[in-house]
Amino acid sequence: MSNLSINQASKLFKVSRNTIYARIKKGEITKNSDGTVSAQDMMRLFGNKTDKKTVEQAITEQLNNTNNIEQSIQHKLEQSQNSNEQLLQQQI
Numbered sequence: 001m002s003n004l005s006i007n008q009a010s011k012l013f014k015v016s017r018n019t020i021y022a023r024i025k026k027g028e029i030t031k032n033s034d035g036t037v038s039a040q041d042m043m044r045l046f047g048n049k050t051d052k053k054t055v056e057q058a059i060t061e062q063l064n065n066t067n068n069i070e071q072s073i074q075h076k077l078e079q080s081q082n083s084n085e086q087l088l089q090q091q092i
Helices: 006-013 017-026 039-049 052-091
Strands: none
Touching (some): 006 039
């Protein structure tokens, strides 16, 4: 299962950010080092306030955005490597 930002989790599950932070403090929700929370924890605690399909769509969208960012970074890295190779060939 994926992770959600506190804001995303708050909107998806219709609970306040303060509620989420309180549950983190109690140890009921795990907060990751990047500040995200587990969608699985949120569904376990607040799943009855939203429908599963909406959450799955949001998670899929987030994963797609992450994949797009990774592809963009990979493309820029390849462009940079090609540029460096061309510069080296010009110097030779």
